[in-house]
Amino acid sequence: MNIREEFIKYFEKNGHKQIPSSPIVPENDPTVLFNTAGMQPLVPYLMGEKHPYGKRLCDYQKCVRLTDLDEIGDKTHHTFFEMLGNWSLGDYFKKEAIGYSFEFLTKVLNIPLERLAVTVFEGEGKIPRDEVAANRWRELGISEDRIAYLGSKDNFWIAGESGPCGGDTEIFYFRSNDEIPKKFDPEDDRWVEIWNNVFMEFYKDENGNISELKQKNVDTGMGLERIVAVLEGVDDNYKSSIWLDVVDKLEKLTDLSYEGNEKSMRIIVDHIRTSVFIAADPAGIKPSNTDQGYILRRLIRRYIRQARKLGIDINSDFDLEIASLIIKKYEKYYSELSENKNSVLEVLANEKKKFSRTLEKGLREFEKLVSNETKIIDKNVAFKLYDTYGFPIELTLEEASDRGMGVDVDGFYAKFREHQEKSRTASKGKFKGGLSGNSETETKFHTATHLLNAALKEVIGPDVHQLGSNITPERLRFDFPCDHKMTDEEKKKTEDLVNKWIEENLPVEKIEMSKEEAIKSGAECTFIDRYPDLVTVYKIGDVSMELCGGPHVSHTGELGHFKIKKEESSSAGVRRIKAILE
Secondary structure, three states: OOHHHHHHHHHHHOOOEEOOOOOOOOOOOOOOOOOOOOOHHHHHHHOOOOOOOOOEEEEEEEEEOOOOHHHEOEOOOOOEEEEEEEEEEOOOOHHHHHHHHHHHHHHHOOOOHHHEEEEEEOOEOOEOOOHHHHHHHHHOOOOHHHEEEEOHHHHEEEOOOOEEEEEEEEEEEEOOOOOOOOOOOOOOOOEEEEEEEEEEEEEEOOOOOEEEEEEEEEEEEEEHHHHHHHHOOOOOHHHOOOOHHHHHHHHHHHOOOOOOOHHHHHHHHHHHHHHHHHHHOOOOOOOOOOHHHHHHHHHHHHHHHHHHHOOOOOOOOHHHHHHHHHHHHHOOOOOHHHHOHHHHHHHHHHHHHHHHHHHHHHHHHHHHHHHOOOOEEOHHHHHHHHHOOOOOHHHHHHHHHHOOOEEOHHHHHHHHHHHHHHHHHHOOOOOOOOOOOOOHHHHHHHHHHHHHHHHHHHHOOOOOOOOEEEEOOOOEEEEEEOOOOOOHHHHHHHHHHHHHHHHOOOEEEEEEEEHHHHHHHOOEOOOHHHOOOEEEEEEEOOOEEEEOOOOOOOEHHHOOOEEEEEEEEEEOOEEEEEEEEO
16 A cells, blocks of 8 residues: 555545645745745645645655654654645634544554544643544544543644644554553553644734634644554564665665664664755755755764764765665655756765765874873863764774773763753754744845846846745845856846845736746746646746745835845855845
């Protein structure tokens, strides 16, 4: 059974339209590095904007989550995963949503009723206990003993600090050969969550005040990796059909068994898969020391360390062979994998070469320590080896042991935790996520990127297009293909053009049309495959036409004065502009 296809078929039969999977790198959400859930690309429509496909939607969405990065290596966590989802944008609500979930699980996937249990929001403050959801579960045959009421920590959803929010109901499956308990205990880890239905019926403002939403939405999600493992009766996701051929490939390449090497092998295959999807994304992410590029670099270097630990020759093509297998597995569903295959393999190979040189530098640093007759590697040196030369503490211990030296491991971990806390504090704003991101300033910046794109086409050349953008309340960032550093004259021409169009107070029109019409009209249609058959085009006077989800101002005169603050290299052949509106 192909669960992706069965899921889409079921919801299409029930009046839903399938929407394409959005890119991993979000286009209109500056608060996160990656799309972490199926709902993220739908933010404008959850806020009330009309979706071209209507009010009932479904899809399978590529997601990357890094909150569990340190957990990778166990049976259930992944950095990349696929989320199956269905949405109601102001159409059906709790009873229908719960009914769809229950029918799909019990009738299509044939999961026995006795293995299911649910949690429901117990209510808090002015928001009452969700008896509507609980009663619907009772009607469907879930016994009272299998319904647990939980508080906001577990069963209330809000993205960010303010915005649409509401209670949710989660569905659990008893994944064990033990006798199924009569009463459901959410703390019993034999019960695993397989589906979540979020009911967005309230709005929380910046002062914490709660009011009812005019448009009530349903947002659901079911992790593909987890449900496949459940249906196939395995308690290790990496033993499911999603991973079997990939793990088998790694076993053959290493001449090692998965049994006894589980943690390293899980990290290797997980991180290669995630690296493939990030590198294949239309945003053109390359390994770097910032943002998505930093994550890509970290993933590649992490799997190389584990490969070294298993005795794999890291100068071999072990990772490229696994990456090629992953591309072949997924290209039917995500066309960018085959389209960008050569680029992906090149990214992995180049980063591996760089890291190999970094490791050599680290080994030379060790030689200096030995020559100084150091008996103990102190915490500062151990952390420098980790932070500067990419040495995990395990590698430091191995090298020290070979030389009869000790390591201040406790001091290293104290230093490591201090570093983690600083990183978390520094990036707190970036990872809030949510529906509260589209401020008036950010809306202006978003419109300004369209003007910047149009200006660069005139100044640099018609092949310029957006490779990636990031918007914060302070500035916009725009990446584009260019083979040279922009001259001062080119930057001034670009600024002058944008400001000329702002002064002309051009109208910003939102037009819905078919994808075919959009292409014929000359609208900017980069990565056209990701868009549905009916698209939204924003037209700015006779200057710019682009497919986009918004938000935008109504006239360019609202933007203020445009100024380029910095123009720099992002990666090979890609330049980056940072600009503000004064």
